[in-house]
Amino acid sequence: MTLNGWAQIALVLGIAVLAAVPVGRWLAAIAQGRLGFLARFDRGVLRAAGIDGAGQGWQRYLLAMLAFNAAGLVLLYLILRLQGVLPLNPQGFDGVPPFLAFNTAVSFVTNTNWQAYSGEVAMSHFSQMAGLAVQNFLSAATGIALAFAVMRAFAQGSLRELGNFWADATRVTLYVLLPGAVLAGFAFIAMGVPQTLDAGVTAATLGGGEQTIPLGPVGLQLAIKHLGTNGGGFFGVNSLHPFEGPSALATALQIILQILIPFGLCLTFGRVVGDRRQGQALLAVMVGFVLVATLGIYAAEAGGNPLHLAAGVAPELGNMEGKDVRFGQALAALFTATTTGASCGAVNAMLDSFTPLGGMIPLFLIQLGEVVPGGVGSGLYGMLVFALLSVFVAGLMVGRTPEYLGKKVQAREIKLAMLAVLVLPAVILGFAAVALNIGTGISSLAAAGPHGLTEMLYAYTSAAGNNGSAFGGLTADTPWLNVTLGIAMMLGRFAYVIPVLAIAGSIAAKPRTPEGPGTLPTHGPLFAGLLAGVILILGGLQYLPALALGPIAEHFSMLAGTTF
Template identity: 50%
Template sequence: MWQEILYPAAFVLLVLLPAPLLGNYLYRVFEGQTRWLAPLERATLAGCGTDGREQDWKSYALSLLAFNGAGFGLLFLILMAQGLLPLNPQQLPGLNWQLALNTAVSFMTNTNWQAYSGEASLSYFSQMVGLTTQNFVSAGTGATVAIALFRGLSRQQTHHIGNFWRDLVRFCLYVLLPMALVMALLLVWQGVPQSLSAYLPFQGLEGQDQLLPLGPAASQIAIKQLGSNGGGFFGVNSAHPFENPTAFSNWLEMVALLLLPAALVCTLGRYVKDAGHGRAILAAMTLLLVLGLAVTIGQELKADPNLAQLSDQAGNWEGKESRFGPVLSGIWAVATTAASNGSVNAMHDSFTPLGGMVAMVNMLLGEVVFGGVGAGIYGMMLFVLLTVFLCGLMVGRTPTYLGKRLGITEMKWVVASMLVMPVGVLVIGGLTLLLPGSHAVIGHEGPHGLSRLIYAYASAAGNNGSAFAGFGAGDNWQCIAIALAMLLGRFGYIIPVLAIAGQLARAPRLDAGESAFPIRGPLFITLLIITVLLIGGLSFLPALALGPIAEQLSLTQGGF
């Protein structure tokens, strides 16, 4: 059918076409060339207690850690004391400390993993003051780290990579707030609630008494998509008709997933004064995205052989909104796991084994296929540095990148970051299998149960936030273990990236000779993709073979 080609093509074009223009705007914002809110910017910086002086990488990192630590503490207290705070018309009690810890870590790390149902667990105060605020500043934190790395690549013989407070304020003030305001108004126009009223009682079709959940949803949904956060206002996220009511809202939310991550790749080209290099990285990301779209949509258009005789509809419709179907659900699933977003408009647990595996692989690669706001490009830059270093060694030349020599210090930090996902998924996640009661947490025997576990910890360590249904996310041990994986996945990348930025900023720029490794064109794109797939995914091949691949083989042989 025509949708399986037209819809993915339209989605990719809608993501890529605005990227150069938006990327140029981001460059102007971070370099202080856009000042239409200058008085508000100065007042906010004064409130932060900073004069905007540039910092070295250690000071930048300390400011970032202090800010995120304070945000975590405040959100943890809000969630625990929710029952005593205002804007709680349903009189919802505070969360227990394990769930509050998990949720505070989740939103502070831009993961937005939800071990709770939003409309049944959180007050309007918690949603607005707690979660929505973190949606802005956690996305801003990722963007500041990416910009610090860009400055490290573009500067020479300096210790300075910018000022964290100034970068954060500028991104939130000039980028996220205006875009989120416009998107929230569009969502309200489409029928998404934005209200402080109490839930409305009504009678269902069978006469049962029910409550119609309301709340300030549109404002949170706008920033959850733009900021690659993903935490839904309602429990079933963007599969809920109040969170995603129309075809237009579905496309708007879906494109917003990757809009800023794609633009930041173009911003890199502006900083290093090499637009061709930025386009090469963008091309590599796009090819990986298209590959994921092709496999997932192809799989979801195949009916489950065990259920094919029950329906004359083509494709796997289990767990999908009839408004969207397999194609639009497949596009969203690939986009949300390519970005560190985690919002869903269908239940990923009901995807075919190979369709669900694409979502897993996107996360296991470190979510660098566009990735989250800032996090995607700085994660991909680690693979770029590794690609250039390995290719330089293979031809017997000193590896250089953008005129900067890549030495042992930079590569130690790169290698350290490559251990984050294996430790977060295989080590911390593997502990679940060793503990009593693991079957109750996983909720399924056999390969599908392992798939649920892999997905959950790939989501946590990749700061994604989506999950396979049926996983016991609310278990007290899982709340703590997943929180550890989320912290590792966030700061296990941020600290190495800032250290590399500081190291490269101090280095002198060498004259580019004919022997320099080319960083644009088909050769570079191919080698970068191979490095991402081999280095990023090879560690997880045995786990994938025992999980989704074994499940697919069982399915084709008539098993379940």
């Protein structure tokens, strides 16, 4: 590790936190319907779309969200299957096979963006733009709309409605995601990212031959890929491709974008509930986890592999395998910590080539529940689930009925919160256990021993956590993995959000009472520390046996001179 590396990390993370302040303020205005000069335009858009804006209880809000995403899933599946006869297909690609089309459609609708294909050799421009990029906007808008609904539940007392899903999703798309993606997209294009409808160009190689270099509408898709914490790359190697990551400045912008809205939503929450300190406490926990994770990854990769050192590799190089030499380990560490912590899944380094502990940290960040900082929207409402569990634990310690923001937290809310928290480990560990015990699953692994176990564990963790990153050694395009990973993605997205909205409906109906002398303050460092501890214990320790058999065992094997 170097001082220059830490300076880069501090600069990029500091800019992201500062930029989150105006973003959080604007998101709060949208959540509260304070649109200013856009109000007349907004009324016209909603009227033209047939949205009356009437409030919805949590059940109607949930049904609207599910119907919206089901329609998107069917439409995207048809686009992928019919790709061969649809326009904007200069490469002449055939339709995507059924199992892969199912997996990909589910992936992009759930904001996972798991890719069992390489976009430049499988997807037409029409599929990329009208299919995948559109869902990048809509899945992100869904997450932010759900976060708005949960915020409103804590903002006032005795509410029967959480807002209107159709209005929320429309406003988020028009006033946040679309302008943000256009601005960032043009910035990327100015940095050298391609934006064209051409299929590619032919270049002469040094050996006298020819090479076709794929091109396409990369720049604008790259922007929403990060801003919406989607992560699906236009190219198979994602941001490690020089067209998606043309410079250190472009990489820094990608890092900022993928944590900008998750950070900003914490501050939005503070504004909506009328106490900015509440949002600042949540933000402090998120930033703290990102810093610690970055430190761990940076230290592991800078320390390198002792087998390489024994073979005469310069110790100052550390482990550079799978990383871009233009950016080094510092930006790779920060990018990895933020993309896995933020449910983005984009990569600028190959995780399969990390040291065992360096690869374990991003895996563990996803397993925590994608709340540090989590995806757009999903990170905030996931964090609030842990906040309820934290005040419940604190209430048990002092013998008081727990409260959060003036709302009493009772048995119903805690049961629903635990149901939400248990969805991920049940899906991750259940599917991974089955896959590691059948021939179809074992045959997809490129490595034996603990590294192979980590490859499979990471796949189901990434799918259920709606992250989308992967250990590249796994051959994922098989019927078994396409189907089971698709199911894991749907459960990780929708089976989680159902109890969360039920909690919001229950909390909204309760009166909001003023704080008393025995109320636990939830805006200071004491609560932030308690919240971080609950996240680690409830979100992480249930995976410790699997991690011990995978990356931890591989680490000690590496120290003993064995690799896999």
